[in-house]
Amino acid sequence: MATTDAGHPTDAHGHSDSAHGHDGHGDHDHDHPSYLAHHFDTPEQQFDSGKLGMWLFLVTEILFFSGMFCAYAIFRAWRPEVFEGCSQFLNTKLGAINTGVLLFSSLTMAWAVRCAQLEQHKQCACLIATTLSCAMVFLGVKAIEYSHKWTMGLLPAGLYSYDPANPHPVGGPNYLAYICAPFAAATVGVLIWLIISYLRGAKFQFAVAKPLLVVCLSFFGGVGLGTILESGGDDSEHGSVHVAQHDDHQHGDHQHGGEQHGGEQHDGEHSAEHTPAHAEPAVATLPAAGAMVDDSNDLAVLKRLASDATNTGLQGELKALEAQDKMSGGAITYDDSDDSSATIAASKDNVLRPSRAGVFFSIYYCMTGVHAIHILAGIGVLIWLLVRTMRNDFNRNYFGPVDYIGLYWHLVDLIWIYLFPLMYLIR
Amino acid sequence: MSAHESSREGYDFAHPLPLPLLFGVFVALTVLTVITVAQASFDFGSYDILIVMVIATIKALLVGAFFMHLAFDKPFNILCFVASFVFVALFISFTLFDNHATNMDDIPVLDDAVVVAAPEGA
Structure with missing residues (x-):
């Protein structure tokens, strides 16, 4: 079917060249527009093929993430109290803001698809740039969250070194600077590119570099937003943690008192x-x-x-x-009511024991980190999409790339929709 | 573009979503997010996780149906997507069954935080 003219109702539309050279490769005649790959009959066929491929890719993505959700389910089933205790360290405010930012970026992405379909090129480019900016804000807030936890020693199992008595050790490396460095380099690079393209009079490059500079700067906007929220939420967050620990100790003491004479x-x-x-x-x-x-x-x-x-x-x-x-000497140990020593069984489990809390943070960093990598990949393809949109590549019969990347972006949003309550909202 | 005769088969298949629908979905998602955050301050006991997951699933359905265009998509694409979730459910539930069957075999915890453990027979 693919190489015949069966799908072409060309005659009905009065095309005289029904014997066009479409079997010969590369001859893009009137009937085969430039955006239509030669092995497709119609733009719709091309779009549907690409979309099916994209859906299959998204299925593999879901299965890939399900492994991590499975690990989460197992460890939470094993140690619900560890998840409850460690979740206190995650700043709900930052998580909620990030959820909002991602939802908004999903809206702008869906809107961009609509604009691509309606051939509103300028608006489409603006919306894609907005989506990109939201992605950068998300990463900026994430950078604050990560660097704050790393400074506190809330690291994956094996590296976990959080000390409740000294939650904010000084003298550690400035993790935030390390995270920001590549983004700062990118910002400077885009700025240089913007200036060069302006000086050389490369109008298209200049037009592309402008929104990209805004996108890069919005990362630092995200960092600023995260800093404000983090400092604002600091007291309540850590206050609750310390109170929880205090309760633990009291509890432990009571238990000892009850069990010993x-x-x-x-x-x-x-x-x-x-x-x-x-x-x-x-x-x-x-x-x-x-x-x-x-x-x-x-x-x-x-x-x-x-x-x-x-x-x-x-x-x-x-x-x-x-x-x-x-x-x-056996004076006490013969007493049944006494278990002769303060064993592990007698003391209340401390949820912040490094090996257990470390496992929670392993899962946390793994899931949110892989999600952040997906955001980075999304940023990459969205930049490509921005360039193509500004080149006016898309029209109402060829908007596949916008739609497919939109699907990918929505999937990343979808995963965050599940991640947010599972990680941040455990009570 | 000269190939834009509206009656041509295989052309002009685009189905742009109306803006009110997009904004409506966004507002619904935001409201559901607020509800999720708000419910965390109440104690629903073991129903907690159930409530959270139901809200997340409603949000996922909204995103899938409208933002991802599934409500207007080819049935086969919907089948692929939904089937993946079926397999994820199988994967996780069977692993958890196994986990419950062997949950007495705890992972040994060996670290310095356990200071109060007196050695046997000391």
Whole structure:
């Protein structure tokens, strides 16, 4: 069918050259417009073929992302509390703003497709440039989010080094500068290109470079927006995290108190800490409970030093040793209500344990990072699309590229629609 | 362009979406985003994830049907797209079944944060 004239109702329209040389390649006659590839009969066939190909590509994209969503589902099923706890570190405001920006860019993209179909070239170029700017704002806000987390040590498993006692360590590298550097270089490059094309009188290049400069600058607009929102949301965000941790500690203490005998609550904890250093003599000799036999002179020295009322640290240590000695002598451990030590089971799980929180941030960086790479790829093809639109390549029978890239862009938006609540809105 | 006779088959197939529809979809998406963010401040317990996913799916349907033009597209394209989600659902649900069957085999956690664990028999 493809090489015959079956699909051409040419005669009906009075074309005299029905025996046109369309079987011979390259001869674009009146019936075969320049935008129509020679192996297609009609623009509609060309459009539908391209669109089917694009849909198949989008299907592979969905399956590709589903692997990461699956990892998310498994780890969240395993450790829902880790996801809940770590999600507090994600700034909902920034996420919501980014969602809005992406939705708006989707609107402008869909509108650009409409303009391409209606041959409103100028408006189409403006809308594509707007879409590009939104993509850059998105990345700018993302840069703030990432650099802020990296500075805090909220990194993927293995690199995770967040310390609740010191959430904002100083002296680290300026990650934001590193992220911004390539974008700054691109901005300068576009600016130089703009000036050169102006000086050389290259009108088309100048016309293309103008919106691209705006696009590059909107990245820094995004950075500024992110900075404002981040600093505004800082207190509430970290306040809640610290409160959560405080609750954890209190909870842990209560548990210890409940499980151990009244006043020995703290002793139990201390004894556990000192176990590695002092356990051996107590176990080896098995004296009567509480006798505190020690082969070396250390204990006597310790007791003498602890008799000074100001030496509270050693007093605590002595108390701990006493409690430990009682336990090792079996005084407490025979009691069923006591689990003999502050084990992992007794302490409340800390969701910020590096290996667990690190897994959350691994998933977070993986999913949002791959999404950001898709945004970057989208920016690349949108720039190509902008150039072609400004060249007036598209018309009402040939708007395929705008439509296909629009589909891709909407898919990227679609993935973010799912990512945002799954990552940022866990309560 | 000389090839723009309106009655020609295979030409002038474009179906530009009306602007009110595009803006309507955008407004709906924004409203749904606001609802998603707002619901996070209420505690719905285990229904939380369900509510969030239902809202996200409504948004995805809106984007798919109108922005991605699926409501006016060829059925085969819709079939491809929807089939991919069916396979994603299969993939994730079967992995989770397996995960539930073996969820006692936790990944061992070995790190320095666990300071209070006394050695066995000490």
